[in-house]
Amino acid sequence: MENISKVAVLGGAGRTGNYLINQLLNKGFYVKALVRNPENLTIQNSHLEIIKGDAVDEEIIRLLLADCQAVVSTIGQRPGEPMVASQSVKNVLKAMKELNIDRFVLLAGLNIDTPFDKKSPKTIMATDWMKTNFPIIQEDRQKAYDLLVQSDVGWTQVRVPFIEFTDESSEIEVNLEDCLGDKITASDIVVFMVEEMTESNYSRKSPFISAI
Ligand SMILES: NC(=O)c1ccc[n+]([C@@H]2O[C@H](COP(=O)([O-])OP(=O)(O)OC[C@H]3O[C@@H](n4cnc5c(N)ncnc54)[C@H](OP(=O)(O)O)[C@@H]3O)[C@@H](O)[C@H]2O)c1
Numbered sequence: 001m002e003n004i005s006k007v008a009v010l011g012g013a014g015r016t017g018n019y020l021i022n023q024l025l026n027k028g029f030y031v032k033a034l035v036r037n038p039e040n041l042t043i044q045n046s047h048l049e050i051i052k053g054d055a056v057d058e059e060i061i062r063l064l065l066a067d068c069q070a071v072v073s074t075i076g077q078r079p080g081e082p083m084v085a086s087q088s089v090k091n092v093l094k095a096m097k098e099l100n101i102d103r104f105v106l107l108a109g110l111n112i113d114t115p116f117d118k119k120s121p122k123t124i125m126a127t128d129w130m131k132t133n134f135p136i137i138q139e140d141r142q143k144a145y146d147l148l149v150q151s152d153v154g155w156t157q158v159r160v161p162f163i164e165f166t167d168e169s170s171e172i173e174v175n176l177e178d179c180l181g182d183k184i185t186a187s188d189i190v191v192f193m194v195e196e197m198t199e200s201n202y203s204r205k206s207p208f209i210s211a212i
Contacts, residue, residue, distance in 0.1 A: 012041060015163070
């Protein structure tokens, strides 16, 4: 696989996305970030390039991914807007194929199901809560997972419980069948995602990660 030097980021102006961009820059990567409102992104760095646009736009995603060797997404659904998860994944996978990019790491909630899960009653309850209260968002995220499975790229879908937006760090548990903890910090999430981007320890898998 080609060495990764430049990374395309989706959702970079969001809460976890800010941590992600900083982690990538601190690790020496060049970053191309898709942002709808550039004024919302306060990070300034000579290694950071901003692409203004919407993730549902296929052409913008192609422009975003050009010259990149990996894609990382912390995109999240905004209330009242068209569903973004499956359309953005579809656009990313198409552009990855065209541009010969093989690495895609994305963030999701513990509520996404995979055939390999052995969710505890607590995790099932949290999943069912999403299904009951946000059925369309849940369905769209599930559709995004199906698109990943049908693709032939090296994706990793990282699943997390409640996120605490702090720089704090603790030992984390990685599990392929169930989410064992109740929370995780944004800082620990992005460390895991960036490491996974380069190491591919969980390629074509959906690990749960949480604080121990
Ligand atoms: N927060 C939690 O406790 C939690 C728990 C489990 C899982 N998650 C998942 O973790 C991920 C990150 O969560 P977060 O709380 O950090 O998210 P967030 O702060 O809500 O940020 C979401 C980002 O996605 C961007 N976005 C949404 N629709 C877009 C579109 N059509 N085109 C381009 N960008 C778009 C938003 O851009 P704008 O700023 O332009 O709207 C924003 O930057 C999400 O997938 C979420 O479901 C979160």
